[in-house]
Structures are given as structure tokens and as C-alpha cells.
């Protein structure tokens with residue numbers, strides 16, 4: 001069965017027209033001298049799902065060689081700082097805890113261990129599809145005293161367990177975690193907590209623009225982050241840096257269309273913030289999701305792997321929801337820990353290096369034995385390179 | 392984590408929708424999205440519906456690309472001195 005709103009966006013005939021049009025425009029740019037002979041047009045996709053889609057559909061291979069696609073800091077697991085990974089591992093070791101997480105985090109190496117190793121050592125760590133499931137696990141482990149009179153079950157007590165969720169992800173994920181906290185709060189589920197390593201996208205774009213070496217000529221903006229933020233979410237960053245920016249969907253035609261729009265902006269010399277994913281993204285975004293996110297969380301400074309400290313780029317629980325803060329609950333503190341020596345994840349996330357330029361790529365570091373998170377997550381650049389380039 | 396494929400809403404019960412993608416069904420919370428109706432296509436992220444597909448915009452995007460295709464075909468055919476009347480076989484074939 002053809003999938004609705006999918007197969008139309010994979011039409012090879014239409015793809016050809018877009019590719020031809022991109023080629024023509026790039027040639028025009030070169031012959032007009034607006035791009036110097038050897039200079040490449042550096043376009044960065046800021047979403048792990050785009051990275052995967054670009055590889056899966058072989059988009060790099062059909063573009064003129066003067067267009068360079070860079071994978072930016074858009075893979076949630078990859079941007080998570082080492083100290084947050086260590087905090088998740090520490091939380092899993094607490095007495096009576098069930099740690100719940102998205103699957104991608106399991107293999108990420110912390111300083112001394114990983115969640116996968118801890119699970120093998122007998123810790124109760126469960127992979128969930130949605131934070132929703134984590135709340136239900138908490139509800140089922142609240143510990144009830146049963147006063148029923150049946151002979152065998154009289155006065156039985158199920159011991160309560162603390163359920164902790166590892167909060168990673170961008171604007172798309174944070175509202176789901178906020179909604180789960182509201183739900184737990186309403187239902188009086190007090191054995192549920194999270195550690196928030198959530199991140200905001202626009203401050204990361206600003207940080208990239210503040211790093212001159214990145215030389216970014218255009219952003220392919222993340223489709224599903226934009227579903228939440230709307231076009232307006234990028235307005236401040238765009239107004240400040242005036243770098244061509246187009247919101248893109250995830251099918252091949254969506255990505256080609258966004259690239260064509262970015263190249264067209266180069267030709268006109270007029271950078272713009274445009275929406276190439278109108279079927280899912282509106283000007284204002286998902287107002288309800290933003291409101292729920294802002295009810296529970298507030299922006300705070302945050303550390304990104306390899307990039308470092310970015311002001312107001314993370315989301316922490318507001319004071320009124322601090323009872324859901326796992327670190328507070330277990331009296332733990334975040335400790336600064338160094339990132340794995342030799343891992344170039346940080347430079348890769350900023351478009352300064354490609355995975356093949358990392359000394360460990362394919363040697364010490366493989367998906368089976370990852371050194372850094374970019375080789376772990378299916379959305380990570382190193383994992384995508386390894387999988388689709390066969391080394 | 393993010394399901395890029397739109398899912399069709401086939402059942403709604405107490406703020407939870409049952410959605411279908413090519414025969415695979417799962418639950419999606421409607422806590423983050425208002426006004427969802429049966430038959431709508433939604434984007435689901437980690438168990439939550441986060442956006443409704445704007446069907447008019449979806450059709451328009453494809454139509455715009457088809458217009459580009461027609462234009463490209465026309466140009467090629469004119470250059471080759473072939474009869475330039477190009478008819479789109481069935482613009483709505485995919486819907």
C-alpha cells in the first residue's frame with residue numbers, strides 16, 4: 001500500500017526536476033562569480049532524522065559536488081554532555097530505582113560504564129517508546145497496602161519503586177516530557193522523576209554562527225522541532241545572523257526542495273527564513289505544546305558535547321515542579337567529566353570535521369564498540385557514515 | 392525517535408488516539424494537540440501526536456513541483472521541436 005503523504009514525496013520524476021534545477025542554479029552561481037571557483041556551498045542539516053534520510057536516499061550523490069552537506073548538532077543523544085550520561089548511569093545505581101530511557105542512550109559510553117553494562121550487572125533499566133510508558137511503570141510501582149481480607153493477601157505491601165526517566169531531546173521531545181509530568185502530578189504519582197538534559201535548537205544555531213570556522217552558508221532546519229516552534233521560533237536568530245534558513249520535511253523531495261530554496265536565496269543574495277514543510281509546520285508552531293513545555297520547564301544554561309556551554313540552551317524544571325527532579329530526589333550532583341580522548345564528535349557536530357577524519361573511525365570506534373555517542377545513535381553522523389558507506 | 396511518516400487517526404478515546412501507519416497500529420496521546428478528528432493524518436513523536444497534516448498544503452506542494460515538471464518538459468520538447476502540448480496524465484493519481 002502506498003503511504004499517504006509519503007510516496008508522493010518520493011516521486012523520482014519530480015526529484016529529477018529538482019536536481020536539475022539545483023544544478024542549473026549552482027552553475028549560474030559559479031559562472032556569475034558569486035561563488036569563487038573552489039568554494040563549496042556549505043549547507044548544514046540540524047536534525048538527526050535528516051541525516052538519516054539524506055544517507056538512506058543517497059541525496060549527497062545526486063547533488064553537484066560543490067554543495068557540501070554537513071550534519072549539525074541535531075542528534076539528541078550525540079549532543080548530550082558526558083556529565084549527563086554519567087548522571088543517568090549514577091541514577092540507575094540508586095536503591096530501588098527503575099531507570100527508563102529511549103533505546104538510543106543504552107550503549108552511550110559514560111566515563112566508567114554505560115546503561116547497557118549496568119543493565120547486564122542487574123540494574124533495572126527499561127527501554128521505553130514513550131515517556132508515557134515510564135509514567136505507567138511508576139503508577140504500577142507506587143506501592144499499595146492491601147487490606148483485603150482474603151486469606152493469602154491480607155495486609156500485603158508492594159514496596160514502592162522510584163521510576164526515573166532520562167530526559168534527552170529537543171523541542172519535539174520536551175513537551176512530551178512536560179505533559180507526562182503534568183499527568184503524574186494530576187494523578188498523584190510521586191514516585192516518578194526525570195533528569196533533564198533537554199536542549200533548545202535556536203541557541204545552538206547562534207553558537208554555530210558565532211564560531212567563524214564553521215562557515216555555514218545555509219541551514220536546513222529540523223522539520224519536527226519546527227512543528228513545535230513554528231517558523232517564528234527562529235526569527236531572533238535569523239534576524240541577528242541573516243543566514244539562509246529553510247525548514248524541511250524528511251522525504252527526498254522535501255530535502256531537495258529545501259536545498260533548491262537555499263541555493264535560490266544564494267542567487268538572489270537575499271537571505272530569508274522560509275518554510276519548506278508547510279504541510280506540517282505553521283508560522284506560530286504548536287502553541288499548546290509550547291505552553292505545556294513552558295509551564296513545566298524554563299530555559300537554563302546547558303553544556304553540549306564538544307561545543308561546550310551555551311547560554312539559555314537547555315531546559316530545567318521550574319521550581320514548582322522540582323519534586324520531579326531526580327538529582328534532587330536522590331541528592332546527587334552533576335560532576336564535570338571529560339569527554340573520551342580522541343573522539344571528534346564535537347567537531348563533527350559543528351561541521352568542522354567529517355567522521356572519516358576521526359582517527360578512531362572504523363578502527364577503535366565501530367557501532368559494536370562505540371567510543372563516542374555519534375557512533376551509537378542511529379541518528380549520529382558516525383553511525384550513519386559507517387552504515388551507508390560501508391567504511 | 393521521530394516517526395517522520397504521517398499516521399491516520401482511526402479511533403479516539405479519552406484523549407488517546409489509535410493511529411495507523413500502513414496497517415501498524417499504536418496509541419498516540421492527544422495531550423499536545425487540539426481538534427484532532429477521525430481520519431486526520433497526524434505526526435506522532437514518542438507516543439504523542441504533535442501536528443496535523445494540512446492536506447491542502449500537502450497537495451499544493453506536490454502540485455507546485457508538477458508544474459515545474461511541466462515547465463521543464465515543455466522546454467525540452469520545444470528545443471527538440473516536438474509538439475509542445477504536454478498533458479499531465481493524472482495529476483491526482485496519488486491521492
Ligand code: SF4
Nearest residue numbers: 344345358365372382
Ligand atoms: S568515530 Fe567514534 S570516536 Fe570518532 S568522532 Fe565518531 S564517535 Fe567519536
